[in-house]
Amino acid sequence: IGNGAAAPYSYPEPPAAPVKKFSLWDDRQSRLFTDPRALREGDILTVNIKLNDKANFKNQNDRSRTAARKLGYDVTLGWEGNSTSGKGDAGLSSSTETNADGEIKRSENLELNVAAVVTEVLPNGNLMIRGSQEVRVNYELRVLTIAGMVRPSDIGAENTISYERIAEARISYGGRGRVSEIQQPAYGQQVLDQVLPF
Incomplete structure (x- = not known):
């Protein structure tokens, strides 16, 4: 979990749908036996993120x-x-x-669902995914980004996957606004912490 600075990136362009004449049957419509899971570049899947992390370090x-x-x-x-x-x-x-x-106490609880796009299909069939979500509440902006590699077999029937099954996962959650500014020490205090030897 980082500072939530979302870097812009380009989405892969999905293959163009073939132009067909009018028909009662359309391949683009949902089928009863069609696999809805994301398997190709440009497909979208949902990532379930549920973090409940607690740590206590004392030295x-x-x-x-x-x-x-x-x-x-x-x-x-x-x-x-x-x-x-x-x-x-x-x-x-x-x-x-x-x-x-020295003592550090940390407690984090995060439950979110974010849609991710398949950016690349590797030769072995694994999928590279990346997604971003921005939520603005009053004067506070929260940014969530996720990236990593998944196996198609780990994607559920509802086209969802848990963050625990993402290899090389990069999850960043943070924001900026009034609340974030209050949580940060003043600029003068930051300078003194770097200059003072004691």
Whole structure:
């Protein structure tokens, strides 16, 4: 699930229907024994998306380091019957400690149906599909895009397929508007997060 930026793309052109004279029977009409599933380039199928994802990540890191150094000396000097002596100690110590905690909680629930177009039929018979849906409610625009590869045998009798059966699935859902702007931090805060080292 991404930011919902829908990239424009061109739809494949379906093959032209043959021109026929007037008849009571039309091949373009639904037949009782005709397979309604999308099997050719340009056909449309419905993708059922039902996401209920919850994740909880927690990371804790504690680091502590202590170092100590001590140096002592004893010096005695003498000349012409006189002598002098001296003793001293020098020490150095350092201590560092770092504590870091991080936690991420995420909960997503998405139930949508979106129509997708068959953009390519691969040599092995698998279908490449792509679909997009935009919904505007007041000042909020929601965009859903989906793309991937499906097997014709996974398409149901009602010309539907679950997102779980889409290989290499790319699902993006997001939007822009008043609600999205409120959820984002202010531009000044974003700059400070990048500049401040702590």
